[in-house]
Structure formats: C-alpha cells, structure tokens
Amino acid sequence: MLLLLSSFIAIVILFYCVGAALQWLAKPSKQGDNKIEELIESVNDLLPQTQCAQCGFPGCRPYAEAIINKQQAINQCPPGGDATIKDLAQLLGVEATPLDNTLMPHKAPQVAYIQEENCIGCVLCIQACPVDAIVGANRFMHTVIASECTGCELCLPPCPVDCIELRIKQ
C-alpha cells in the first residue's frame, strides 16, 4: 500500500516538474521585442527598397513591419516580384503565393527620366520623390540623379505636363 502511494506521489511530482519546465520553456522570452525587431530587419533586407508604396504602405520598412506585426500578405511587392516573394516565404516559413494581381505588374528595374525641354520647374516631382533623387528649384529645370533613382513611379502622377518617362535601367 505504502509502495503504491509513494509511487503515485513520485509520479505526480515528476509530472508537475516536467509540466512546470515545459510551461517555462513555452513562455515568450524576455527579448521578444528584440527578436521582432530583428525579424523586421531581415524582412526589410529582402525587400527591394524601391520605396514605391505600391503595397499600400508608405515605404519598404513600413511594409516589413506590417508583414511581421499585422500578418500582412507577402505577395504585395510588385518591384520585388516572385523572387522576393520566394525569399520572404523561405525566411518566414510560409507558402509562396503568386504576386497579387490587383496590384501593378512586376517590371524590370527602371529609372525615371525628365524630358528637360518640357519641364516647367514646378517642384511637385521633387516633393513626391521618396529618395530625394530629383534636383531642381522653382522655375528651374529639374533632373533625375539616375544612380539614386529607384524607378518607383511616384513622380509620374504629380507632374502637370507629363514630362517624366521611365526607362529600362542599364
């Protein structure tokens, strides 16, 4: 009888200990915030940094934050295309879905080019450029710094004379 009781107690204690240990392990670690930061950072590194806002977020980092914090879908980046979706899927351990077809289609890398004879110097494109790649001033001709342009197309809608075109990046 004593043997039965003691073995019963032993098993209860053992199970309790194992349960407690498992519970402690399952707890989110204290560095959870740091880990999320790191994850956002690595997602951001995979994004093409075009800053085009075609995903609906104002830039690549905000989209990276939304992917991690708000479970945003990973197929919302047209400039990155399928290659970026594949990389993101691999990093996050989710399924790679095709690019969302309600967004713009994927294009080869491009740069903006201002037809300088038509530019009226309104500075609207300068204000729209997310990476400050356009130089110019009021009533003076503007031009694109080609090496710093990401080809995001954000300068196209504000231009009142439609003098900006996109060319394939060399």
Add this chain to the structure above:
Amino acid sequence: MSAFRGGIALAPNKQGLSKPITVVPLPSELVFNTNKPLVNIGDTVLAGQNIAANTIASTSGHISDIQTHRSHSTITLIPDGESKYTPAITNAENPIAAIEAAGLTGLGGAGFSTLKKLQSQQCAELVTLVINAAECEPMIACDEALMLEHAPQVISGINTLMQITCCLQCIIAIEDTKIAAINTIKQALVDSANPKLQLRVIPTRYPGGAETVLLRQLSGAQLTKSQRPADHDMLCFNVATAYSVHHAVANQPIFGRVVTIAGNATNQPCNVSALFGTPLTHLLQHTNNLPGSSTANPPTGKMTIKIGGPLSGRESNASVIDLANTAVDPNCNAIIIERTNQTADEQACIRCGNCADVCPESLLPQQLFRYQSNVDKLNEYQLLNCIECRCCDLVCPSAIQLTDYFKQSKQILQKQSQLQVDAQLAEARYAARETRLVRKAREREQELLEKKRKVAIAPTPAAMDIAAALARAKAGLIKPSDKTS
C-alpha cells in the same frame, strides 16, 4: 619544395626565346583605349603626361583624334619622334617621386598602380617582397627574355623596391625549367651582393605563377578574394615591374613593355619591346606575323588571336580593323595567334570530377557549372575565388568551356551585389527624407505656436484698435444710430 595542389604540368613551349628582344620602331600613330580623356584634339603632349584617367602618353607628340564609343574613347597620338619627358619626370628627386611622375602600372596582368601599392606599404617592414618571375603560362616568354638580357637592371629595380618598402627579405620566384634565366639572375645576385635577396626555384606547373597560387607555394598563405598579399605580410611585384622601376628611378622611364608573339600560326615567334599604344597591326607587321601576310602556311582551320596567354588571354576577332584599334597596354604580355583545325563540341557534364582535381583554388567547378545562375549556391561554392586559369577547361572530357560560364556567373554576382548596394543607398536616403519631413513638420508647428504666443503677449496696433472699438461698443458709446447719421 612541394608543388601546390591542383594545376597541370604543361609543356613550356617558349618559342620566341631563340632570338634576342627586338625593339619595334615608333609607329606613325599610337592609339589608347580609355575612359575619360583629359586632352583635346590638337593638344601637344609630353611623354609621361596623363592623357586620360589611368592612361599615360608613352611618347611626346600631338593628339590627332579622339573617338568616343559607347563604352570607351579612343585617343590617337601622332608621335613627334623626340620623346620629350614631362618636367615632373626629369626633376624627380627621390624614387617615390620618380615612380609617381612616370605613372607606373604593374606589368603582371592586374594593371594595378605601382605607386599606390608602394605608398600603402612605404617602409611598412613587411616580411617578404615577392618578385614574380614564374611566368607559368605556356608560350609567354616576355619576362624570361627580359631576365636573360637585363638581369642587372632587374636586380637594381628590386633593390629600389626593397629600399622603399623596407621588407626584411626578398624572394625571386622562377620556374625550374628556366635554367638560363636562373643562371643570369644568380650571377646578377652575386654582383649586387645584397644578402636579403634570394632566388627560389619553383616547380614548372601551371598556374604556379598566379599571385594567390605563388604565395601559397612560397609561404602557405591562403589568400581569399578580398585579401591583399599585405594581409599575409607579403608584397608581390612582377619582375617586369621591377625593370620599369629601375628605369623610372633613373629618371628615364620606359613607357612600354616586352610582348611575346607566338602560336602555331605565326611566322616568326619572337619577343619584342613595344611602346604602350602601339597598334597590334604595326607590331605584327614589323615582326612579319600579320595574319594573311604569309604564303608559306596555307590557311587551314579557324584562326584565333588572343591578347594575353593562350589560356588566360582574351580573344579578339582576326579582322585587321580590330587589330588596328587594339594597342599594347601594360596588361598585354603576349599575342598568341593560333589555328585550330577542329573544336570539339560541348557535351553534357558527366560529373567525373577531373576539374575539381586540377583546380588550384580547391573549388568545385562541376558544382559552379551546375548552379551557374543560382546566386546563393555560387557564393556558397566561392565562385569569386576562381582565378580563371582554365585548368578545368583543359581536362574536361566533355569539352565544356567552364571558365566562360564562370565569367558570366561572376557578372550575375556582380549585378546582384550592385542591386544590394543600390537598395542600401535607397533605404538610407528614404530614412533621411523621413526624418527631415518629421523635423520640418515639428519646426512648422513650433513656428505657428510662437506666432500665436507673440500675438497674445504684444498685440499689434491694429489689434489694439479693434479691441478698443469693441470695448467702446460694449460700453454703448457707439450706437447703431450714429452709423447712419
């Protein structure tokens, strides 16, 4: 000394050594293919003057033409035959100034500025100065010819390099089949009586003279792509560079080099001394080696002209027009003209592993070939460490020109890393713009607040009038009837 891992023992086949080096007479015009010309048409230039970024006029004369192409510019110089030096060259007082004025470029093939290499290691007291006289590639014999004829000047140049760098010792590495060159260098070493200089005879095995392979043979140092020999306490110069240094320090720099002309389609294999900018047509005409000029050998088979060695050289089309616009430059150590009757067709890789056995860098060429467009795998298998020696091409039973594929793959990697650099720049600029916008919004808010506060503290005269009028109206001093009257 044991041979390095990999490589192939190829027959030296140095055809041009039977005759002494001949000097090519000054051509009627010199051509320089460069990027950014610093001169205009009609300018008079002196020998040693910078005519473009990294390009130096090899003699004095005037610029007759500058053609701008898509990727480069071609400068044509008509020599005046006087070869006047710039004042910087004639007035140079110390070795470094003389080398700077002469704008020396290393003659080993990488085309790195000798001045930059020396300045970064000036009196650095590195352990070993390595003089690369191995010349491991078949047919090329320009360095060997130089050592046979000008050993004392070579040793004098090496002594100057030792003085500038303050290295503790100097190793001159020569392959064991170059017996005559070994003897002349030995004699010159005895004459110079500098105990720090020593000769090291290495096995004749291609590519034992490639910088990374040579340093590994001499000291066991493993250079990766991102490292310089200085990271392993060594400094490496080509033997022909030492010869140029000798003349530069004597205030009489030579703006030229020895070029080997060889191959089975040449009439007279030889070594010639030519100025930089000498068009290849002139060079081949002078040595009676111009393709098509010979009647003795009826042309059979496909002819290739290679600039550089038979293995590491780059191919050029055999048309005369192309040769007229291609000129001798510091990297042009040989011109190989060959006829091959049949070229084997490329077949599928059978994964035999022969290529891995001969790779001097211990890479896995079959894997690099398999993953030729997979960036991650190419990095994993260290494509960038490939020195393009073509050993793997030589042994491939399927006749796959692996190195051609690797060159393409390297471009893919380069493109990829450029994309990454661009992305980082874009991210930084985006972040900078964001912070600027936030700061501006805050400043604007501050300004508005400040304005409101000012109005509240010190009312303007107009505001005071309005306030007074309101006060009067309240007190009933102004009645509606007053307005009408």
